Amino acid sequence: MTRSPFAVRTLAVVAGLALAAGACSSDNNKLKADQAASSTAPSGPAAGKALKTVSPGKLTACTDVPYAPFEFEQNGEFDGIDVELVRAVAGRLALAPAFVDVDFDGIFSALNAGKCDIVASSVTITAERQKTLDFSVGYFQINQSLLVRKGDETRYNDLPALAGKTIGVQSGTTGADYAKANAKGASVKEFTGADDLFTALKAGQVDAALQDLPVNAYRAKTAGDSVVAKVFTEGAKEEYGFAMRKGQADLKAAIDDALSRVKSDDTYPTILRRFLGDTAGQI
Amino acid sequence: MNRLREEFFNFGVIARLFPALVTEAMKNTVVFTLLGFSGGMMLGLVLALGRISRSRWLRWPAAFVVDTFRGLPALLVIVFIGFGLPIAFPWLHYPFPKYTPGCVALAIVAGAYIAETVRAGIEGVPRGQMEAARSLGMKYRTAMRRVVLPQAFRLVIPPLTNELALLFKDTSLLAVLGTEAGGKEILKYVRDAVNHSGNTSPLVAGGLAYLVITVPLLRVVAYLEARTRASR
Numbered sequence: 001m002t003r004s005p006f007a008v009r010t011l012a013v014v015a016g017l018a019l020a021a022g023a024c025s026s027d028n029n030k031l032k033a034d035q036a037a038s039s040t041a042p043s044g045p046a047a048g049k050a051l052k053t054v055s056p057g058k059l060t061a062c063t064d065v066p067y068a069p070f071e072f073e074q075n076g077e078f079d080g081i082d083v084e085l086v087r088a089v090a091g092r093l094a095l096a097p098a099f100v101d102v103d104f105d106g107i108f109s110a111l112n113a114g115k116c117d118i119v120a121s122s123v124t125i126t127a128e129r130q131k132t133l134d135f136s137v138g139y140f141q142i143n144q145s146l147l148v149r150k151g152d153e154t155r156y157n158d159l160p161a162l163a164g165k166t167i168g169v170q171s172g173t174t175g176a177d178y179a180k181a182n183a184k185g186a187s188v189k190e191f192t193g194a195d196d197l198f199t200a201l202k203a204g205q206v207d208a209a210l211q212d213l214p215v216n217a218y219r220a221k222t223a224g225d226s227v228v229a230k231v232f233t234e235g236a237k238e239e240y241g242f243a244m245r246k247g248q249a250d251l252k253a254a255i256d257d258a259l260s261r262v263k264s265d266d267t268y269p270t271i272l273r274r275f276l277g278d279t280a281g282q283i
Numbered sequence: 284m285n286r287l288r289e290e291f292f293n294f295g296v297i298a299r300l301f302p303a304l305v306t307e308a309m310k311n312t313v314v315f316t317l318l319g320f321s322g323g324m325m326l327g328l329v330l331a332l333g334r335i336s337r338s339r340w341l342r343w344p345a346a347f348v349v350d351t352f353r354g355l356p357a358l359l360v361i362v363f364i365g366f367g368l369p370i371a372f373p374w375l376h377y378p379f380p381k382y383t384p385g386c387v388a389l390a391i392v393a394g395a396y397i398a399e400t401v402r403a404g405i406e407g408v409p410r411g412q413m414e415a416a417r418s419l420g421m422k423y424r425t426a427m428r429r430v431v432l433p434q435a436f437r438l439v440i441p442p443l444t445n446e447l448a449l450l451f452k453d454t455s456l457l458a459v460l461g462t463e464a465g466g467k468e469i470l471k472y473v474r475d476a477v478n479h480s481g482n483t484s485p486l487v488a489g490g491l492a493y494l495v496i497t498v499p500l501l502r503v504v505a506y507l508e509a510r511t512r513a514s515r
Contacts, residue, residue, distance in 0.1 A: 109483045129481040172478040189461040203369040
């Protein structure tokens, strides 16, 4: 999927201010949290080879918070699947993980401007993006799903049942493409952020939210006002990857290597189980 | 330098924005602005007359509404009208949901500002105008409508243009309520394009799209202003 949290604009503004202020306290908290995490990270085999990063000794990731369960903030610390994966990858590379919160719209500009080494923000690998960016190996496969208000799960259990109704999606996502292609007779309403979409569902402005299963499942689990009524398992899968500036062969090789190792050992399933619980196997 | 060009002036990426940037995005921005502004003018006029009324039962509520909506961020008003009210009152269904909640919110925000502008304009018309009209036997309403308001509007054209330009830009906030097929305004449209392409150039194109509309508008109003001044 592809997201552009214009999300809660206010949050973006706050994040922007925090970035502008640079040394403001909330940033310091995040940094502290990340340093704390990195101090326990083991130095991997790649430790000997000095990797050139924007801030020496650190692997800096741009991410757009919040997009639970992939990236969000809890008790002043960044958390989520992407965040934990970056920490694991940085640990394998003997680098300290650092995070910069950037609105998704500006996230690739921030990458190109050298604010970070990678974008770890549920970025789908697409042919379009590969023209201007490099991607790591994929690390997460996505199924689309349908989230409905509690009580509607038998009524709206698939797309045909939603004919004449309104389906909410996030702009520019594969979920949006899927809805437009397959939801015959329903009108599709686009939102910038998952949080706006969830509010619209609650407000009755849409009858279902069609988007990535992990995001819908996490919402159903944490908010309790909605249910995942359908998972679309057919069709082509899309995959998340870390985005990098073009032409950084060393960084890409190192990240790919570390990510592959993280995926093949215990770390990855542990992270998934922590954030997705029982649905981890389904996704 | 090359990267700057690639990232902000990538013509391949920009070319793909057309024609929808004009036929959809710019059109919707203009429609939202005009609907919001017309609503705002009506509301603003009513509130302004309330603010200068001799009855405190009109003056106080009008002042309350004006202060409240001038004091709130437009985005909050939009979310409140679009999501808050339907959550509070589940029976509430907006007709023409594509336009109504957003334009109502914009009209309220614009109306609060316009009210103050119009009030200042009315108060800027010399007192003697009203007194003379009344002494000729005109009723308050007639004197206001035929003598004071026409002169007041001449005074408020420049500040009203300001309101129009502000409102024009505030349409970019409406995307928070969700957009249906063909319903994106400029900013939403170019942000999505940035998102799709991973390139920042659409933002530059979007900025130009705003300027293409605002700059001539402001020039025309400046011209009108010069003309009305000459005729006085």
